[in-house]
Amino acid sequence: MSMSANAAGAMTASSFLRRHWVWLAMLALMLVLPWAFYDHDRGRHSGFAVTLLSEMALMSIFALSYNMLMGQAGLLSFGHAVLFGVGAFFVAHTLNFIKASGLPIPVELMPLVGGIGGLVCGVITGYVATKQRATAFAMITLGVGELLTAAALMFMTFFGGEGGITTNRAIDTSILGIAYTKPIQVYYLLVFWAMIAAVLMYLQTQTPLGRMANATRDNFERTQFVGYDPQVIRYWQYILSGFFAGIAGGMYCLVYEIVTFDTLAAVKSANALLATYIGGAIGFIGPIMGAVLVVGMQSGISLYTSSWLLYLGVIFILMVIYAPGGLLGLIAMHIPIARMGRLGELAVPYARVFVPTLIMTVGFVLFVELATHQTINAAQGKKFSLLGFAPNPGGTVVWVAAIVAMIAGALWLRHAGRGFMAKWNALMEDAKAQGIVV
Amino acid sequence: MEVFVVSLLNGLVYGMLLFMLASGLTLIFSMMGVLNFAHASAYMLGAYLAYTLSLYVGFWIALILAPILCGLMGAAIEMWGLRRVHKNGHIAELLYTFGLVLIIEKVVQMTWGLIAVPYRIPSGLDFALFDLWGTDFPAYRGFMLLISALMFLSIWLGLTRTRIGLVIQAALTHPDMVGALGHNVPRVFTIVFAAGTALAGLAGVIGGNYRVTEPSMAFSMGPIVFVVVVFGGLGSLTGCFIASILMGMIQTFAVVLDYSLADLLAVFGFIVTKATPGSEFLMVTLPRIAALLPFILLVLILVLRPRGLMGTRDT
Secondary structure, eight states: OHHHHHHHHHHHHHHHHHHHHHHHHHHHHHHHHHHHTEETTTTEEOHHHHHHHHHHHHHHHHHHHHHHHHHHHOOOOSOTHHHHHHHHHHHHHHHHHHHHHOOOOOGGGHHHHHHHHHHHHHHHHHHHHTTSOHHHHHHHHHHHHHHHHHHHHHOHHHHOGGGOEEOOSOOSOOSSOOOOOSHHHHHHHHHHHHHHHHHHHHHHHHSHHHHHHHHHHHOHHHHHHHTOOHHHHHHHHHHHHHHHHHHHHHHHHHHHSEEOGGGGSHHHHHHHHHHHHHHOTTSSSHHHHHHHHHHHHHHTGGGTOTTHHHHHHHHHHHHHHHOTTHHHHHHHHHHHHHHTTOGGGGHHHHHHHHHHHHHHHHHHHHHHHHHHIIIIIGGGTOOOOBTTBOOOTTOHHHHHHHHHHHHHHHHHHHHHHHHHHHHHHHHHHHHHHTTSOO | OHHHHHHHHHHHHHHHHHHHHHHHHHHHHHHHOOOOTTHHHHHHHHHHHHHHHHHHTOHHHHHHHHHHHHHHHHHHIIIIIIHHHHTTOHHHHHHHHHHHHHHHHHHHHHHHOSSOOOOOOOGGGOSEEEEETTEEEEHHHHHHHHHHHHHHHHHHHHHHHSHHHHHHHHHHHOHHHHHHTTOOHHHHHHHHHHHHHHHHHHHHHHHHTTSOOOTTHHHHHHHHHHHHHHHHOTTOHHHHHHHHHHHHHHHHHHHHOOOBHHHHHHHTTOOOOTTSTTHHHHTOBGGGGTTTHHHHHHHHHHHHOTTTTTOSSOO
């Protein structure tokens, strides 16, 4: 009797592992990663790495909440940061209030407070925005975003004007007795809330509301015939999305301890849009990939160049034109070939495309960096160098080299691309013949 | 009276500038359903190109060349970019133009630097046209009004008196039917897109030295132009014209009328002090919320009347 119960227990445990390994792997990765940047000499974590990881965690949640609108409901928002920012301001005020009043509200609950802030903001702005869909919805969110950003500079009591609201997370009301003075402590709190928020958002996609949001995206009129009101579905989806965006905002406030009007502004909304689209709005995990990439570029590449936004813009445009499914879509395209077990056959074609792409990219980056140097950096007295390579930026040779590399790379890529497409199409034909793709 | 007349004239100048930007966008938006985010970027490029060109060939030739260059860029964007993305739907098109905004802004920063360039009014137009109660009315504003009036006239004549204009008008309301009648709708799209972008460039040429030529000018102008287009209504140039002038007037008058809700309440005998609940909201003066007014109007019109002032169909 007891043996069979044990066996059943082992069975469920193994099936649980098999079904949810992605989540567990992600959790393990998030827990382990800070230790990869542990400085043994000084006995502490790299502050930069921990802040970067925290930013990735909170941007992932923000992008996931954005995808609840864009990917799931087909609603393109240009003012999503409003929900994020209001959540962050809620937390900043709550922390200050706890400190002033001495109420024993634990710091651990702050992301939830942010969520409530986002929810309240979602109820209000969503009521206006979700009356419309498609382009009109996008325009209303744009208007609401601009409206609140401008208002944030005007109303000092809640938004603090230009200076924003500063706060202090080390207020000693932790239920776990953690002081939250070190960034790594905050990071693990963020991991906890990010996991909960991500799991909840995933489960939401399985609920009737999540399913009906998909239905309104795919066939708006038919949803009405089935007897649902698309406006109500949009509204609920928007409110829930606001809740999760608010959680991300609360995390932001805990990490930086200052919230300014920037958190509401259009640039923040654009970040969510870029992350979600580049990662891929077609699947649940896409926005997480996109957020990691965007934050990585924002924090990593921006150390080396001020033109990172240009590179991000170029990647974004290329994605819109060639890979509307984002990174996730690109990966998904390979699945049928992998199922046939013939992924290896793509290695040589890929290598052939890779070389001209590299040449073109190097030429482009060199050109952009040279131009940026001549107009902006030279005036600031900076020296030109690119990955240790430091030519004279005024010289003709480097400029010609950059332009030649760009054009020659592009022409070669065009030629090599044809060979790649031929191989790709042949493989896809085979996949169709075997019934793997319909 | 003096303030009123001067504001009226300034509002008219600003409104006509807005119309020059918005008219092209309205045509593009109505025909292709694409809300072109990069439209204000063309305005910025127009100003920058005119600045550089005027250094070499003078303002008057730049006035013609810069819009042509912008128009060519518009045609290239439409033919090699938008058409490719078109099959992925409206959202992809919107995102494509959104990406262009990011790229154009960075390219402008890369080429002309982060700070404003000294793009100035040509010396031939730098005098006072007439005098209003001691305030000079600059000749350049008169010139701006003249250019925009000429442009308005030529658009109107072009749309009502030429064959291509009639096809465009038909395509505004019934794009599928026009295609079914055998007209080359994609080519019409390219022409409209290029012409719209050229107009935005022209607005940049004459607006860049009236205001400031800096990398953030697209970002500050873009949303206002959207407001005008949506407010005026899809497929209606008349609506667009009225909305432009209205927006110009609202923005100009809001800056000079230094009143707040508290002042209004004071008329009825309620004195608002710092202690009054909501005093922060009540004491905000009109000039401070001038920048907010267009967006309040945008949200209101989209919620209450999605087809805009004189639109023929919903946004």
